[in-house]
Amino acid sequence: MKKLWFAILLSLAPAAAAQSLEFGVWAGGPGLSVGPTVNLNLPSGDWTFDAYLRAYLPDSAESSFGLGVKRAFEAGPAGRGELGARGFIGMDAHYWLEAMGTAVLGQAALELRGGYTYNRTPSHFWPLQGETIGPYLRLDGKFRLSRKLTLRSLGYFYRGGGQLEAALSWRVKSDTYTLGVGGVDRASNAYALLGYKAPYAGAVVEGQIRLGALNEFRLKYADRSYKAHLTLAYPARAQVGVAWDAWALDAEVDGGGYEFYLRYKMPLEGL
Amino acid sequence: MNKRMAAALVVFLSLALAQSAQQILQESSRLLSSGPWRARLVGKIVGPGGELQEADMTVKSLPSLKITRIEFSKPDALADNYLVITPEKVYNYLFLTNQVVVYPRAKARIEGLGFDLSRMGELNTLAERKGLKWQRPLAVSYDGVAAWKLVGVANDPQESGFGRVEVYLGRHDSRPLRTAFFSTADKLLLRLSWREFHKAKFNEDDLVSFPADAEWIKKN
Numbered sequence: 001m002k003k004l005w006f007a008i009l010l011s012l013a014p015a016a017a018a019q020s021l022e023f024g025v026w027a028g029g030p031g032l033s034v035g036p037t038v039n040l041n042l043p044s045g046d047w048t049f050d051a052y053l054r055a056y057l058p059d060s061a062e063s064s065f066g067l068g069v070k071r072a073f074e075a076g077p078a079g080r081g082e083l084g085a086r087g088f089i090g091m092d093a094h095y096w097l098e099a100m101g102t103a104v105l106g107q108a109a110l111e112l113r114g115g116y117t118y119n120r121t122p123s124h125f126w127p128l129q130g131e132t133i134g135p136y137l138r139l140d141g142k143f144r145l146s147r148k149l150t151l152r153s154l155g156y157f158y159r160g161g162g163q164l165e166a167a168l169s170w171r172v173k174s175d176t177y178t179l180g181v182g183g184v185d186r187a188s189n190a191y192a193l194l195g196y197k198a199p200y201a202g203a204v205v206e207g208q209i210r211l212g213a214l215n216e217f218r219l220k221y222a223d224r225s226y227k228a229h230l231t232l233a234y235p236a237r238a239q240v241g242v243a244w245d246a247w248a249l250d251a252e253v254d255g256g257g258y259e260f261y262l263r264y265k266m267p268l269e270g271l
Numbered sequence: 272m273n274k275r276m277a278a279a280l281v282v283f284l285s286l287a288l289a290q291s292a293q294q295i296l297q298e299s300s301r302l303l304s305s306g307p308w309r310a311r312l313v314g315k316i317v318g319p320g321g322e323l324q325e326a327d328m329t330v331k332s333l334p335s336l337k338i339t340r341i342e343f344s345k346p347d348a349l350a351d352n353y354l355v356i357t358p359e360k361v362y363n364y365l366f367l368t369n370q371v372v373v374y375p376r377a378k379a380r381i382e383g384l385g386f387d388l389s390r391m392g393e394l395n396t397l398a399e400r401k402g403l404k405w406q407r408p409l410a411v412s413y414d415g416v417a418a419w420k421l422v423g424v425a426n427d428p429q430e431s432g433f434g435r436v437e438v439y440l441g442r443h444d445s446r447p448l449r450t451a452f453f454s455t456a457d458k459l460l461l462r463l464s465w466r467e468f469h470k471a472k473f474n475e476d477d478l479v480s481f482p483a484d485a486e487w488i489k490k491n
Contacts, residue, residue: 019491043491072490080365080372106348109367142367147350150367204484222484 019043024263026054030256033057037263046072050086064090070100079105094119107144114138134159147171152180161185163214167193174199182214189213292405292421296438298445304334307473310447314463318346326463333473340478355479364481371481372488402426403436410442413449417442428455 019041026035034057042049052066070084081103088096098115114137136158143151154165167180178195191212198205203223210216215234221227231239241250246265252258309331316326327345332338339356343349351366356376363372402425409420421438425431434455439448451462 019489043489045491104365104368107367144350144367199483202483204482206484220484222482224483227484 020265020267022263022265024261026259026261028257028259033059035063048072048084052086052088061092062090062094064088064094066096079103081105092119109142111140112138132158152178154182165193167195169195178208182210184213191215290408290419292408292419292423295408295419295421295440295445296405299440299447302445303332303447306335307331307333307471308468309471309473310468311466312463313466314449314461315459316346316461316463317459321458323459326461328463331471331473331478333475333478336475338475338478357479362479362481364485368486369482369484370486370488372490374490402430411439413439416448418448433460 022037022039022041024037024039026037027033028035035054036057037052037054040051042051048068048070050066050068052064052068054064054066056062056064066086066088068084068086070082072080072082074080081101083101085097085099087098094117096115096117098113100111100113102111103109114135116135117133136156138156139154141151141153143153145151148171150169152165152167152169154163156163161184163182163184165180165182167178167182169176169178176195176197178193178197180193180195181190182193183190189212191210191214193208193210195206195208197207203221206218206220208216208218217232219230221229226242226244228242229240231237235255237252237254239250239252241248243249246267248261248263248265250259250261252260309329311327311329313327315323318324324346327343329342329344331340331342337358340353341356342353343351353364355362355364359376361374361376363374364370365372403423404426406422406424409422411418411420413420418439419442421440423436423438425434425436428434433452434457435453437449437451437453439450440446441448446468447465449462449464452460454460
């Protein structure tokens with residue numbers, strides 16, 4: 001028994017140096033499944049290590065465990081970035097692997113994310129990660145053309161589909177307007193993008209609408225205490241989230257079911 | 272003999288009455304510490320690759336709390352970025368990614384610059400800095416303004432981060448006119464002209480403020 005306690009205490013030792021410990025409860029359907037989750041975040045210099053544990057009830061065989069590592073680097077004019085990878089494995093041998101890289105180099109910012117999920121939708125590995133199966137690749141880019149103009153691009157490819165989008169944002173004083181086009185799966189499935197972002201009474205409010213082959217309305221709000229987002233899409237899908245202090249609550253509902261995730265991030269610095 | 276004594280007396284008195292570089296810097300320091308101020312600084316600053324780049328920035332200072340905010344207009348790669356330096360932390364806001372990167376003050380790295388800009392807020396401590404030998408002040412004219420030119424040479428450039436510093440200060444009002452830092456090889460690291468210097472009204476919230484929707488990245 002003493003050996004068991006010693007082993008448990010030893011396994012908890014990294015927590016003493018961790019920056020934060022996140023507790024969450026995920027729930028989803030159809031039906032009702034509940035997933036208590038824990039994420040231990042351990043930064044060390046330019047390195048950050050993460051450990052994830054997610055139980056899954058009532059079918060505990062879908063419980064999963066994950067590890068992540070990333071390294072930050074800084075170079076070049078206004079240059080910084082990160083390289084990282086994480087992997088999850090479930091008790092029934094499902095898995096999800098992901099590699100990511102971000103770079104800000106002067107007037108360009110790029111984010112590349114690619115991965116592979118096997119045998120499960122990714123949300124069953126970790127909450128709110130999207131719904132692809134098999135390989136996927138996503139590239140986001142921002143390029144400052146001038147102090148007023150920024151070009152934004154998105155390429156997202158996954159088994160059975162994809163999305164391409166390009167948009168131009170321009171600033172007029174403190175307001176930002178966005179106009180863009182995109183396509184899903186094939187070039188004929190085009191849509192238009194309109195966006196507006198402005199400060200309002202100490203907060204920042206941003207709205208985006210996509211119309212055409214993709215129909216979606218997004219609204220974001222942020223002030224010093226709260227950050228909230230809302231997405232309404234057709235075919236019917238709704239997503240809402242709010243974050244305050246160390247808490248965050250996200251919910252999504254569509255034709256296939258619902259997801260709900262409440263989490264609390266406990267700072268551990270100085271322990 | 273009397274003439275020699277008189278000449279020696281004149282030399283002695285002129286030496287005794289002449290202001291030292293430290294005294295002139297202390298007067299400027301008193302001006303910079305007397306209350307909140309803002310200034311536009313324009314010139315050149317060395318990039319991470321050693322190349323000189325145009326610099327144009329607005330500096331806002333709250334000396335009572337030792338808080339300095341530097342808003343960049345140039346170089347282009349830093350335009351709309353800003354830096355907030357407090358005694359404990361340095362906040363680096365990156366416009367393109369809408370991120371605030373927070374560093375402990377001692378470990379602050381300011382991307383895009385080959386020179387630790389956070390030291391610029393310490394201009395008023397140059398006078399007290401050990402390991403810096405000041406030459407005799409020179410009375411010069413800078414942009415038509417009567418100025419003191421002060422030159423300090425670092426005893427230990429590794430520790431100082433520069434080999435030599437040149438400071439031009441107004442002879443009548445002690446306000447900074449130009450600051451220049453050079454490497455040991457006498458290569459220019461930073462040269463900034465102080466323009467539009469004036470007293471202002473700030474509080475901590477004015478200077479330590481960031482876009483509400485920014486993402487925060489904490490470095491340790």
